[in-house]
Amino acid sequence: MGMRAYIIRRLLLLIPTIIGVTLLIFSVVQVLSPEQRAALYITSEQQADDIDAIIEKYHLRDPVYIQYFVWITQVLQGNLGYNVKSPSGRVLQNIINRAPATIELTIIAAPVIILSGIALGVTSAVHRDKLIDHVTRVTSIIGWSFPSFWLGILLLAIFYAALGWVGPGRLNPDASVFIITPPFTRYTKLNTIDGLLNGQLWITVDALKHLILPVASLTVQSIALIVRVMRSSMLEALTKGYIVSARAKGLGQKEVINKHARRNALIPVVTLAGMLSAGLLTGVVITETIFSIPGLGSYAAHMALPPPDIAGVLGFTLFTGVLFVIVNLIVDVAYAYIDPRIRLG
Amino acid sequence: MEKTIESGDLLDVKDLYVNFYTYAGVVEAIDGVSLLLKQGETLGLVGETGCGKSVTSLSIIVLVPPPGTIEKGDILLNAGDKAINLLKQNDRTLMNIRGKDISMVFQDPRGALNPVYTVTQQVGEALLLHRREEMCKRVLQNLERDIPEANTLKRFIYNCEKKIYEKMMNKPKSPSLRTLSKIPIINRYQGRLRNEIRKEVVELLRIMKIADPERVVDMYPHELSGGMAQRVVIAMALSCNPRLLLADEPTTNLDVTIQAQILLLIRELKEKMKSSILYVTHDLGVVAEICDRVAVMYAGNVVEVADTFTIFKKPSHPYTQDLLAAIPRPGKEFKSIRGEVPALISPPKGCRYHPRCSKAMPTCALVKPQVAEIEKGHLVMCHLYKR
Numbered sequence: 081m082g083m084r085a086y087i088i089r090r091l092l093l094l095i096p097t098i099i100g101v102t103l104l105i106f107s108v109v110q111v112l113s114p115e116q117r118a119a120l121y122i123t124s125e126q127q128a129d130d131i132d133a134i135i136e137k138y139h140l141r142d143p144v145y146i147q148y149f150v151w152i153t154q155v156l157q158g159n160l161g162y163n164v165k166s167p168s169g170r171v172l173q174n175i176i177n178r179a180p181a182t183i184e185l186t187i188i189a190a191p192v193i194i195l196s197g198i199a200l201g202v203t204s205a206v207h208r209d210k211l212i213d214h215v216t217r218v219t220s221i222i223g224w225s226f227p228s229f230w231l232g233i234l235l236l237a238i239f240y241a242a243l244g245w246v247g248p249g250r251l252n253p254d255a256s257v258f259i260i261t262p263p264f265t266r267y268t269k270l271n272t273i274d275g276l277l278n279g280q281l282w283i284t285v286d287a288l289k290h291l292i293l294p295v296a297s298l299t300v301q302s303i304a305l306i307v308r309v310m311r312s313s314m315l316e317a318l319t320k321g322y323i324v325s326a327r328a329k330g331l332g333q334k335e336v337i338n339k340h341a342r343r344n345a346l347i348p349v350v351t352l353a354g355m356l357s358a359g360l361l362t363g364v365v366i367t368e369t370i371f372s373i374p375g376l377g378s379y380a381a382h383m384a385l386p387p388p389d390i391a392g393v394l395g396f397t398l399f400t401g402v403l404f405v406i407v408n409l410i411v412d413v414a415y416a417y418i419d420p421r422i423r424l425g
Numbered sequence: 426m427e428k429t430i431e432s433g434d435l436l437d438v439k440d441l442y443v444n445f446y447t448y449a450g451v452v453e454a455i456d457g458v459s460l461l462l463k464q465g466e467t468l469g470l471v472g473e474t475g476c477g478k479s480v481t482s483l484s485i486i487v488l489v490p491p492p493g494t495i496e497k498g499d500i501l502l503n504a505g506d507k508a509i510n511l512l513k514q515n516d517r518t519l520m521n522i523r524g525k526d527i528s529m530v531f532q533d534p535r536g537a538l539n540p541v542y543t544v545t546q547q548v549g550e551a552l553l554l555h556r557r558e559e560m561c562k563r564v565l566q567n568l569e570r571d572i573p574e575a576n577t578l579k580r581f582i583y584n585c586e587k588k589i590y591e592k593m594m595n596k597p598k599s600p601s602l603r604t605l606s607k608i609p610i611i612n613r614y615q616g617r618l619r620n621e622i623r624k625e626v627v628e629l630l631r632i633m634k635i636a637d638p639e640r641v642v643d644m645y646p647h648e649l650s651g652g653m654a655q656r657v658v659i660a661m662a663l664s665c666n667p668r669l670l671l672a673d674e675p676t677t678n679l680d681v682t683i684q685a686q687i688l689l690l691i692r693e694l695k696e697k698m699k700s701s702i703l704y705v706t707h708d709l710g711v712v713a714e715i716c717d718r719v720a721v722m723y724a725g726n727v728v729e730v731a732d733t734f735t736i737f738k739k740p741s742h743p744y745t746q747d748l749l750a751a752i753p754r755p756g757k758e759f760k761s762i763r764g765e766v767p768a769l770i771s772p773p774k775g776c777r778y779h780p781r782c783s784k785a786m787p788t789c790a791l792v793k794p795q796v797a798e799i800e801k802g803h804l805v806m807c808h809l810y811k812r
Binding site for chain 1: 490520522523525529533536538554645647661662
């Protein structure tokens with residue numbers, strides 16, 4: 081009951097938040113001159129000769145509110161502008177093309193981070209000051225101090241250069257050729273799932289193999305972070321009165337931990353997990369670059385390098401902003417689900 | 426050696442020692458406490474903050490929080506024909522005793538309720554643990570009633586549910602049941618049990634005199650007032666008709682009017698349920714109100730035990746006398762006890778009260794006094810009285 085009202089209220093709040101995000105992005109772009117802003121809509125070299133026509137067409141010299149209105153109309157129609165740099169073409173299309181690689185990485189990395197982080201944190205807290213706790217804590221400090229780019233290079237050096245088990249990219253060369261040749265159909269563009277859908281298990285296996293190293297280098301630091309937060313919040317929950325009262329009811333250790341302590345301890349971890357997942361989705365620039373994965377992160381990095389591609393940077397920023405707003409919504413709903421007190425306010 | 430307990434006694438705590446191993450040193454929180462609780466009586470456990478009242482009650486339910494350790498002693502619980510030594514049982518047995526035979530009400534009712542679960546969920550948990558069979562029986566009775574009136578399809582479903590509940594009664598831990606309870610749609614059969622539990626919780630809340638129990642059962646702890654929360658905690662403790670209720674300062678955090686209501690409620694429920702109560706408090710007024718007998722604790726020792734009337738009329742241990750004199754009364758000079766409660770990390774030698782005692786003698790500082798029975802049922806631990 082309270083939950084439904086909360087979700088509706090939260091969804092309605094989404095609208096002004098997203099408008100706010102677009103306003104912010106729009107005002108940053110106002111720093112540029114109309115000519116520079118016109119680059120957003122240039123699709124060919126011929127058009128470059130007639131910039132005034134574009135400025136005229138998209139009202140780039142008109143008052144700010146008209147410009148915003150014109151721009152937001154274009155955005156709502158799916159026109160985020162055109163990339164001049166390769167991959168050239170519509171920005172939206174390029175983002176959509178790049179997304180599957182990042183999504184594939186994220187849907188594996190995020191659960192690994194969240195589940196193992198929580199499990200290790202709980203174990204560590206429950207066995208406080210025992211051997212397993214010390215091991216987890218020391219490992220998480222070490223993990224936390226590993227920069228992911230360094231770990232990525234190290235992993236590549238070991239498993240690619242030295243052992244030759246698995247290389248960078250999303251697939252082996254022969255597999256990459258196979259998936260673009262008919263009759264292989266790319267239903268989802270997620271190689272792991274497409275492999276299954278086409279009945280080609282080896283594609284899935286190969287794709288998974290290529291995901292191991294980037295996922296490892298992405299997750300180590302985040303897991304370490306979640307472990308530390310989960311452990312301390314679990315330790316705090318375990319000192320609460322309701323833990324003693326649950327035991328006094330006759331509940332066993334397992335139920336007390338899993339039902340009473342963990343749910344309360346999860347609250348701070350939910351925020352963290354949401355932010356980490358959003359960060360993964362918007363592309364982990366360095367990891368994608370190191371493992372030459374054609375995802376959103378490497379796209380954004382490429383667009384931002386001088387000379388910058390304004391349309392690309394703008395499109396990516398907009399995409400990131402909207403994504404973070406949505407992730408925040410999910411986090412808030414998860415909060416309210418876990419903690420009834422939040423449904424009130 | 427088999428320890429025995431007399432049939433009229435419910436709980437016999439013998440020579441209990443509890444230490445807390447802190448970084449600063451070993452705190453001897455409980456130093457040889459012996460207590461006897463008869464069937465159906467209310468024993469008040471009084472003393473200053475930090476004298477070990479709460480630790481004593483937590484020891485009885487074997488939940489002394491680390492770094493506390495029960496060093497030695499026996500806690501015998503009358504279990505019909507034999508005595509169970511609570512300190513020698515494994516976790517499984519203890520889990521069966523907690524909540525069912527012995528339950529506890531805590532000082533801070535809000536803290537004792539988990540903020541993320543509703544009242545039904547928390548009170549129902551105890552019911553599911555200890556009164557599962559009874560609840561299943563009720564569900565089966567409902568099914569028996571419904572089956573003849575149902576149409577063919579429904580009759581089939583009801584019959585399936587009946588089989589499941591019969592199994593639940595006989596073999597609640599069977600793996601097939603556990604699998605069944607995890608399959609969506611099929612596990613809807615649990616709804617009947619849930620309904621039954623909810624009804625029972627409403628009933629319990631009604632006994633606790635909570636207004637509008639139908640609404641309160643679905644509330645979360647943050648929606649309850651302090652008095653209501655304490656009633657819910659008491660409902661939780663009494664849900665399985667325990668033989669012994671440990672009440673650890675249940676009214677300390679409530680305001681005075683609510684305090685009076687809760688005291689009245691506890692007294693009424695005690696009559697109704699025939700439970701014994703160990704009532705821990707520092708409030709002598711409350712003791713006079715509801716206790717049959719009183720044990721006075723000081724710095725980890727029980728220094729005097731007597732019935733309530735005797736404690737107030739003829740206090741014999743100097744500490745009890747000083748404690749009673751320290752109650753502020755109109756028209757009387759207020760006397761506080763000199764000195765401070767000793768830190769139990771290095772308790773005074775001999776009688777632990779001697780540095781503050783106005784009647785201290787040379788031996789008091791050297792020899793720990795023995796318990797003397799000065800009248801029948803009136804025990805004093807003081808050198809002034811000879812055995």
